[in-house]
Amino acid sequence: MEAISVLSVNLHVETKLIRLKAVCTHNKSHNTGSAPKDRKQYGSFKKADNSKDCKSIIPSLSKKGLPHIANELVPRLQAEGFLLDKSTLTALMLYYANNGFFTQADALWHEIINSAYNLDIRVVSDLIDAYIGAGLFHEANRIVHQISIRHPRLQHQIYVHTISCFGKIGELELMDDTLKEMVSKGFPVDSSIGNAYIVYYSHFGSITMMENAFKRLKSSRFLIEKDGIRAVAEAYIRDKKFHNLGEFLRDVGLGRRNAGNLLWNLLLLSYAANFKMKSLQREFLNMVEAGFDPDLTTFNIRAVAFSKMSLFWDLHLSVEHMNHNGIFPDLVTYGCVVDAYLDRRLGRNLDFALRKMNVNDSPIMLTDPIMFEVLGKGDFHSSSEALLGFNMQKTWSYKKLIAIYLKKKYRSNQVFWNY
The missing domain is CATH 1.25.40 (Serine Threonine Protein Phosphatase 5, Tetratricopeptide repeat)
Structure with a gap:
């Protein structure tokens, strides 16, 4: 299968090369001017056809997972007389970097950085992402320094992007060093960078x-x-x-x-x-x-605390307060009521407890997830989520979920007493 895949991609490349060569020959046969005129006309053809076709070959190789063919592609294109323009070089450079061929990517990067091309911030950012993603931090910093020398208009954006890249992977020391270097160049630390610092230190620092x-x-x-x-x-x-x-x-x-x-x-x-x-x-x-x-999360924080402490009266008042404020309960709210009554073996009173809640509504979950990191999920909530995820095609209501949950609890109690 791999051999067939390689042959198909090679055939695709051959077809592209034949078509490119035919168009180029056609252009040359219709041009009878001097050498400078030939070069000028070829340049217009290169922008219109050659770069477009070259760039279409490179992503197709990436999708096929055959990066080694790209090593053959460039010499063959150059042997056919094609000059690779900026867009093709950058596409090929990123292709090399994203596939782990950093020696080839670095060679193209030196050609691009030392040329008169106006670099795109997206291209440089993607290249830095590839180097940092591979753990080549020193090489990423080298790119940042080269940008500050050859393309100073981009250096502030590149500094900010590199700081973010280091922060996202927890390289806090490198992040600090890059920030200090940016400040030493006279660039300010704005609110977005300051807040990003807080996030990264919260995730990876003490x-x-x-x-x-x-x-x-x-x-x-x-x-x-x-x-x-x-x-x-x-x-x-x-x-x-x-x-x-x-x-x-x-x-x-x-x-x-x-x-x-x-x-x-x-x-x-x-x-x-x-x-x-x-x-x-x-x-x-x-x-x-x-x-x-108060929003839904506000009420549910209180409801969970009331439920766990078996404060039934406070729980009922909280549900009534929600109704008065026009806030619809979600799966967490229903779980607080159900778990509170069943934990105290008051299942027969559950209909009374739910009388002011519309059990025929479809289940929703809108509570801020950070609440679960502190208070966890109740038994009814967890069981219902598993059931909803298992059978997503069925139309569910709180009433159906409660009925299934009650059967489950009844069976578990029967098994317990049989032993």
């Missing part, structure tokens, strides 16, 4: 490193954005530092409107994690008094 990055952002008078807030919160949650999470949220400022309810929800979550119910209720009231409207 808590202390993350907190220092946040202090640097504050000293620069930039506001931390929602992605940064969420990343810091996830780091504190990962280390179960819920008190530190609360202090961080107050430091950011709970009154910020551009973060929506994220700050308040995270604060409520920090109290729900340790089931500090009085503090949870107090901060919920503070949230409402501050002019923030």
Whole structure:
């Protein structure tokens, strides 16, 4: 099969070369001018046909997974009298780099960087991505330095892109070095870079490193954005530092409107994690008094805490509050009610508990997933998700899910008592 594939690709290349040669011969046969005129006319043909056909061959080789044929393609094209233009060279360079042929890619890069071509930022970014993805960090930095010398108009964008690349793979030291070099060239650190720093240190650094990055952002008078807030919160949650999470949220400022309810929800979550119910209720009231409207995640954080603590009256009041605010419950809300009653062996009262909830609605899941990192998923929630994922063609309702879940619980109890 591999031999057939190679033959088919070779045949495709041969066909392209024959067609290119025929067109070129046709152009030459109709040109009777001087040598400079020939060169000028060939140049217009090269842009119209040659580069288009060359670039169409290169991706087709990549899709076939036969990079070695590209090594034969360039010499054969040049032997046929074709001059590779900028677009073909860059396409071939990226093709080499993405397939691990860095020696060939580097040779083409030197040809491009030392020519009069106007480089495209996308091409340079893709090349750096390939080198960093292969762990060739020194070579990536070399490309950045060459750009700063030969194409200074692109260096700020390239610095920012390289900082992001190093950050995404957790190379924090290289990220810092690149940032310092960028600043030494006179380029500013803007809000997007500062917030990206917070995210990368939250994912790959220690808590202390993350907190220092946040202090640097504050000293620069930039506001931390929602992605940064969420990343810091996830780091504190990962280390179960819920008190530190609360202090961080107050430091950011709970009154910020551009973060929506994220700050308040995270604060409520920090109290729900340790089931500090009085503090949870107090901060919920503070949230409402501050002019923030509770959303579905806000209510579900409280509902999960009430369910786990078997606070049935508070759970019912929370559901009524949701109805009053026009917020529809999701799978998490139903799970809180079902699990609370079944855990206390009050399954017969479940119809009464669900009387103000429309059990004929189709199941939805709109709760912020960060809640599950702290409070986990209830048994009904997990079982229903597995059922919905297993049979996606069927039309489901909460009523059907609850009926199946009750049968499952009944059978498990029967098996338990038989033993």
